[in-house]
Amino acid sequence: MATRNIVNVSDIIDKQKITWTTVLVCMLCFAGQLADGYDLGVVGLTAPGIIKDFHLTHQQMAPAFSAAIIGMLFGSIGEGYLGDKYGRKLGIIVALLTFGLGSLMSGFISGIDSLIVARFITGVGLGGMLPNVTAMMVEYAPVKRRATLTTLSFMGLSFGGMLPGWVSYCLNGESWRSLYLVGTLIPVMLVPLFIFLMPESLKYMAITGRSKDKLARILRKVSRDQTISTDDTFIINESGKAGGLPQLFEGRMRLATPFLWIIFMSIMFVNFYVNSWLNLGLRSIGFDAAAAAATNSFYYIGGACGGLAIGIALDTLGPVALVITSLIGAVTAVVMSAIGADHTVIRLLVFLYGFSILGSQLGYSTLAGLLYPTAHRSKGAGFAQGIGRIGGFIGPLVVGSLLAAQLEFHTIFSLAAIPLLLCAIATLCCIRAWCGRMTGYRLGQIRQMDGKAPRHA
Numbered sequence: 001m002a003t004r005n006i007v008n009v010s011d012i013i014d015k016q017k018i019t020w021t022t023v024l025v026c027m028l029c030f031a032g033q034l035a036d037g038y039d040l041g042v043v044g045l046t047a048p049g050i051i052k053d054f055h056l057t058h059q060q061m062a063p064a065f066s067a068a069i070i071g072m073l074f075g076s077i078g079e080g081y082l083g084d085k086y087g088r089k090l091g092i093i094v095a096l097l098t099f100g101l102g103s104l105m106s107g108f109i110s111g112i113d114s115l116i117v118a119r120f121i122t123g124v125g126l127g128g129m130l131p132n133v134t135a136m137m138v139e140y141a142p143v144k145r146r147a148t149l150t151t152l153s154f155m156g157l158s159f160g161g162m163l164p165g166w167v168s169y170c171l172n173g174e175s176w177r178s179l180y181l182v183g184t185l186i187p188v189m190l191v192p193l194f195i196f197l198m199p200e201s202l203k204y205m206a207i208t209g210r211s212k213d214k215l216a217r218i219l220r221k222v223s224r225d226q227t228i229s230t231d232d233t234f235i236i237n238e239s240g241k242a243g244g245l246p247q248l249f250e251g252r253m254r255l256a257t258p259f260l261w262i263i264f265m266s267i268m269f270v271n272f273y274v275n276s277w278l279n280l281g282l283r284s285i286g287f288d289a290a291a292a293a294a295t296n297s298f299y300y301i302g303g304a305c306g307g308l309a310i311g312i313a314l315d316t317l318g319p320v321a322l323v324i325t326s327l328i329g330a331v332t333a334v335v336m337s338a339i340g341a342d343h344t345v346i347r348l349l350v351f352l353y354g355f356s357i358l359g360s361q362l363g364y365s366t367l368a369g370l371l372y373p374t375a376h377r378s379k380g381a382g383f384a385q386g387i388g389r390i391g392g393f394i395g396p397l398v399v400g401s402l403l404a405a406q407l408e409f410h411t412i413f414s415l416a417a418i419p420l421l422l423c424a425i426a427t428l429c430c431i432r433a434w435c436g437r438m439t440g441y442r443l444g445q446i447r448q449m450d451g452k453a454p455r456h457a
Helices: 009-015 022-055 058-086 088-106 112-138 144-171 175-195 202-208 212-222 247-249 253-282 287-318 320-336 345-372 374-404 410-413 416-436
Strands: 006-008 232-235
Touching: 006 009, 009 144, 009 212, 009 232, 022 058, 022 088, 022 112, 022 144, 022 175, 022 212, 022 253, 022 287, 058 088, 058 112, 058 253, 058 345, 058 374, 058 410, 088 112, 088 175, 112 144, 112 202, 112 374, 144 175, 144 287, 144 345, 175 247, 202 212, 202 232, 247 253, 247 374, 253 287, 253 345, 253 374, 253 410, 253 416, 287 345, 320 345, 320 410, 320 416, 345 374, 345 416, 374 410
Parallel strands: 006 232
Antiparallel strands: none
16 A cells, blocks of 8 residues: 655645735635624714614613624634634635624614614624634744734724725715615625635644545645645644633643633723724714714724734734734823814824724734634634623723713723723733743744644544
């Protein structure tokens, strides 16, 4: 019997040059995140119209924001399991269809109760997108550019968040319902592209032993100088099978996972705290509808710039870069409390908020994907995202109560400094728990040091 060649899939991915396959995966993940960002951000822009049409108060509107976040909690965890068991590709497709359905339902609501149901369904889909995109990118990108490419794909979230304002401008005063219908069209159009163009994760196929013919075919495209056949034995530099929650607390992750959850709770609290009510807050201090929408887009522009900067910084400085960006956000929050209502200054501060808050969240999503091995990467990232939604759920409720108590706009948004400081501290503790020290590691050097022998397919 002929000896079969051993093909180390991890080594091929880590050492590859950026190929057309890598670019295709990154572009599709960016597009999926763009659709996610649109349906996540559209509710903030449509809130004034919904409040007016259904004669609601700010407090009555708050559950609609939080319903999506509760849905994200279930989606992040549930579809994280789905991605680990049945593949990242299926997880992404299910997420697109789910939040597309929720957006369609949002366009035909008859009151606040039906909006809450529709936003919950939307949230389930939105929550399931990020852990599977995280796993897909981490398992395709070369190690030297892994954080940069992964964060670049996440930047679709920021650009998607800008789209509702642009679409609203193009529709020139059409009903807010039209914005939700556009939010249905985008994911539905993407589904065929993911079905026919998106390859399955190479490491997932290797560790599960499924679709060896597809695995060999894609590896030949990625590594053209190596002869690969379906008869070869495929291994990765990790061990273990997909399992339950205890896997997330094995070895060094025993402490790193809880700190990661605190990080996500803090950053999502402040993200939804600021983003959910930013448009209404700007209207309350004299911005007209057009100026408020334009200023709101600065949050996502800042997030896109922050995501790009953080992706590069993670590959060069390591996770400590996220501590720096969190502290930038805390300083911005303090400055917010000391300025007046000058529109130009507020736009600058909103940009810095987006740079630090949304940019950091993109970076933390990359970090979550790199800390866990292939066997439970979607689940690990999904649980981090899901637990983080608890903070996201509380954020809009807190700011809604503060608005009802008639606190000033500047005071409300300056309080964001508190969770940002907590996030910075938890980041240092997470790095210390995983790496044994707080600085000196680039993301490319963070390995699964508890892994055993490579797993064969």
